[in-house]
Amino acid sequence: MSPTVEITPEIVKEHGLKPDEYERILKILGRQPNLTELGVYSVMWSEHCGYKHSKEVLRKFTTQGDKVLQGPGENAGIMDIGEGWAVAFKVESHNHPSAVEPYQGAATGVGGILRDIFTMGARPIANLNSLRFGPLALPKVKHLFTGVVKGIADYGNCMGIPTVAGEVVFDETYTDNCLVNAMSVGLVRHEHIIRGKASGVGNAVIYIGATTGRDGIHGATFASTEISDESQEKRSAVQVADPFMEKLLMEATLELIQGDLLVGIQDMGAAGLTCSTCEMASRGGAGIEIDVAKVPQREGGMTPYEILLSESQERMLLVAKPGCEQKVHDVLAKWDLHAATIGKVTDTGLMVVKEKGKTVVEVPAQSLTEPPIYHPAKSEPAILKKHREFDEASIAVPKDLTAVLLRLLADPTIASKRWVYRQYDHMVRTNTYVRPGSDAAVVRVKGTALGLAMTIDGNGAYCALDPYEGGKIAVAEAARNIACSGAEPLGMTDCLNYGSPEKPEVFYMFERSVSGVADASAFLKIPVTGGNVSLYNESPQGAIDPTPIVGMIGLFKDVQKRVTQWFKKDGDVIYLLGAVGDSIGASRYLHLVHGQKTGLCPRLVLDTERKLHRLLIESAQAGLLQSAHDCSEGGLAVALAESCFSGLSHEEGMKGAKVSLPGLGRLDGRLFGEAQSRAVVSCDPGKAAQFEAAAAKLGVPLEKLGSVGGDELQIGDAVKLSVREAADLFNNAIEKIMA
Amino acid sequence: MVWHVNVYVTLKPSVMDPQGATVQRALGQMGYDKVSQVRLGKFTQMEFDSSLAESEVKKQADEICDKLLANPNIESYRFTVEKK
C-alpha cells in the first residue's frame, strides 16, 4: 500500500509509540505503515490493551485449578459450580475516563464489564464495584463521588442487574486519581459457554449494536497516559452510556448463543473494532477481512482511521455459523438492533480492512496482539524502611477511647456506605439473600440449592507501607469475607491500579504487591481467572498508593447455610478468633486520629489464615454460628460495633454486647489495631462447647469475650456507648457530608 | 418586574444522544417517518431579582450554566435574558 501521509517521528510520537516500537512495526510489515495502520498498532500496543509492562509480572499468577473452565485470555474467567452451571466473572478499571467525566466514565465502565460477561454466554446476575476517592470533604471529590455512584447506579439499575457489593475508600492519595473498578458476575450452562474467536473460512462477520461515531477515539491510548491538564482537552474521548441499547444487546446475544447460531463473539471495548477483529482472528488462528464502508455510522465522512479506532459503546462483533446468518438477523430484528455483515473469516492470518473494496489496512492479526514486552527497572523506595521502623511508643494512648471509636465509626472510609448502595438496585432478579451491609453478598442460584458469595477488597495503605504483605492481605481479606459468610472461596479476579511502570520505584511496588497477591492465591488455592491492569494513575503530586483490588467468588453447596455479620439474639456467646495483638502500625486509627500513615504493616501468616477459613466454613456448614464478621479497618472495636448494629441494613434491628478486652499492652492497639486473620463470631450457648472443640481441633486461637444483650456496647472498661447513637453516627456519616 | 432567564442546554454535536435516537425510533414506529433527527436537551427557566443590572444577571447566569446547569464535558448552552 502506498502511504498517503508521510510517517514522521512526530506522528509516531503523537501515537504514543516509542521509536523502537516503530522499528518493530517496520520489521513486521517489511514496509512503512500508512497512518491507519499506525493508529491500529498504537491502540493495540498501548499499555491498556497490550500489557507491555505488566505481562511478565502477571505470569506469577496461578491460573489453573480443577474447577477452572476458562482462565485469563478471554473476556472473562469461568469456573464450574456444579449441576451443569458455571460462574463467569471479571473486574475492569475505568479510572481515567471517570476522572474526566465521572458519570459517563463510571457508567461506560459498568457497560464494558457487563459485555465481557454476556459475551461468554453468561447472564449477568450481580455487579460489584471498588472505588477510591480523595477526602470526601473536598467539593471536587464530592462531585466525583456523586457522579461515579450515579453512573454505576443508573447503568446497572437500567440493565436490571443487582449491584450487591463493593467498597469505597477515601484517602489523599486518590484526590487527583479516583479509582473506579467494576466487577460483574454471570451464570452460564456449560454447554452455552462461547469464546471470542473467529474460525471457519468464509463465515460471516456481523456487527451489532450502537452506530459508530467519533466518540472515544484514542480512548485506549488515553487510558495509558498520565492525567494532565491537557487531558481536559481530550474531551472527544468522552463516551456516552446507553444502557437501554446494552440491555437489548444482552438479551439478543444470549438468545443467539442459546440458539447455537454463533461460532464466536467479542465485545468492542477498548480499541473498538480494531481490538475485536484482530483478537478474534488471532485467538482463532485465522484471518479476518472487513469493509469499513459497511459499518453503521452515526456521523458522515468518517475515515477508516476513525471507524477503526472509535470507542463508541454498546457494540459487538460476532461470527455466525454457516447457514445461520438469516436466523441471526431475525433474532436481532426482534430486538430492533442494528446489524450489518461487515466481512468474513479468512485463512490468511491477516487483518485486512477495506473501504469500498480498496484495501486500507493489511497487517498480521497476531502481531497486533503480541506487543513488545518490557522488563522495567525497579528499586525499593527508601521510605519503606522508615515505615517499618516507625516507633509506636511515640504515639500517646488517648484518654477517651469511646470518643475515638465513635470518630472511627463516623470516618467515611469505615462508615456505612448506605448512601451509595441505596442508589443501587441490589434486589432485582429476586436472588439476593444477603444484601450490601454484610462481609460478602450472597446470591442464590434459582432451581438449585447452590449459592454464590461475592466480595471485592483491597487496601492501598497497607501496600504503600509494605507491598508484599499488602498484596497477600488483599487476597486474605477477600477470602476471609467469603469464609465469614460460610462459603468456600472458589476463584478470584484482580484489578491492579498503580502509577507509571516507567518509574523504578513504582514498578518495584507493582511487582512486590503482585507477588503477594500471587503467593496468597496459590497458597489458599484460589486461582486467578482474569483481571485487568490500570497503570499511569499519576498526577503532578505523583503516583497513587499501589492498589491491587481482589474480586472473589465463593460457593455454597447449600445456600441455606449462609451466615451474616450481625448479632442475632440476647445471650449468644461472643468470641474473638485469631491472635490478639496490640500494634497500631498501618492502622486506619493511626492515620485518622494521629494523622500518620505509617508503621509496620500487619504480618499475614497464610497457614493461620487458612485455618481460620476452615473453622468459619466448617462451623457454618455445621450450623454452629449465629454471626461472623472479620476484623479489618478499625480492628476489634469496630468489628464489635458493626456486629451490634449492622442488622439494621436488613431491617433486623440491633443488639448490645458486654465483652472483655483481651490481650496485654497498649489499649488503643488492642481496640483498633489491625492484626490479621481474625474474626468476631457469636454462637448459641447450646452450641458453644461444640464450636470451641472445633476451634481447638483446627488449632485456631479463640477468646471468649462475653455475650450479646442490652442496648449498650461495653468493651472492658475502655469503651461504653449506646448502640443506637453509634448506629446513627455510622449510618448517617456520609449522608451528612453529602447533604 | 423580574428578570426572566431562559437557558437552553444541548448535547455537543459530536456527542451521541441515546434518548434522542430512541425517541426517533419510536416516532418511526408510530408512523412519523419524516422525522430525520431528534436531539433532547434541557430547558431551564430562572427568575432573578429586578434590582440586579442586566450585565450582572448575564454574568451570574453564565456562571450558573457553566457550573451547574450544563456539563461542559458533553453539553453546550445558550440563554436569553429579559425583564418583564
Place this chain on the structure above:
Amino acid sequence: MVWHVNVYVTLKPSVMDPQGATVQRALGQMGYDKVSQVRLGKFTQMEFDSSLAESEVKKQADEICDKLLANPNIESYRFTVEKK
C-alpha cells in the same frame, strides 16, 4: 434545507418540580441568592423532511408533543418551526 422544530416542554405551574427546587437550593448555597425561582423543562430539537408542507409539519409536531414529548397531565408545551 430541512424543517427545524424546537419544542419547549415545561411543568405546569401547579406541579411541584423537585429538580428545580434542588437547583435553586444549590444556587443559594453557591451564593446566588438573587435567584427567586427555578423550573426545569425539556428542550427537544427535531428535523423534518423538507418535502413536507409547513402546515403538515406543524400538525405532526403538535401531535408528537401531545402524545409523546409532553404528558398533558403535568406538562405543557410550545414549539417553533423554521426551514433552514
Place this chain on the structure above:
Amino acid sequence: MKFSVVVFPGSNCDHDCETTLRDVMGQKVEMVWHKDTDLKGPDCVIVPGGFSYGDYLRTGAIARFSPVMKSVADFAAKGGLVMGICNGFQILCEAGLLPGALLRNRSLQFICQEIYLRLEQEKTPFTNAGKAGQVLKIPIAHGEGNYFIDAEGLKKLKDGGQVVVRYCDEKGVVGPESNPNGSLDNIAGICNEARNVFGLMPHPDRSAEGALGSADGKVFWQSLLNAGVKA
C-alpha cells in the same frame, strides 16, 4: 389462575414476576412480547417493573405506544384485572388507565430499600386477603416514584376509596418522615374507579419469600387468587 406478564424492551422484573407467580405462588404464567396483541387469555395481566425503553424521555412514555397496550386497555375496559408494578405503574399512568403521574423522587436519587406500607383498602381484587390498616414490609426500587395528581383528582381518589396503599412507618403511622420519595399524601398505589386496574411503586414480586427479606407482598398475590376463584 392464569397470569400474563407483558415484556417490553427494557423490562427487568418480568423475570421476577414470572418466577414469583410460577415458582412461589404456583400459578400459570405466560410472557407476552410487547409487539404481540394476543394476551393469551389471562385472568390477570401484570405490567412489570424495569426500565422500558430505558425510561428515556419520561418513564413509561414510549412503552404505552407498544401494540400490546391497546390489548391491555381493551382487556381492562372489559373488567379484566390489570396490575402494574413500579415501571408498570408508571406505564399505566402514562396510558391513562390510572390517573396522575410519577415524578422524580424528591431526593433526585434512585432509592432501593425496604419500606413500610399501610393497606388502606381491602375492598379490591388486589387486597381482599388483607385488612385495612395492616402494615406490610416491602421493598421499593425506583428513581421516579413521586406520585402527583391535581387537587380535584386527589379528591376523587380519596372519595372513591381509590388510594390502596400509602407509605408509613413500622407502626403504621403515615407522615412526612415515612415518605421515601415525596409522593402526594404518601400515596404508594392506587386503583381505578372500576377497581380492576391497580398500580403501585413497591415490589410485591420481590417480597413473596422470607429469605429475600419479607414475604408480606404475598397479600397482593393471594388476593388475586381469591378474586380469580370468585371470577
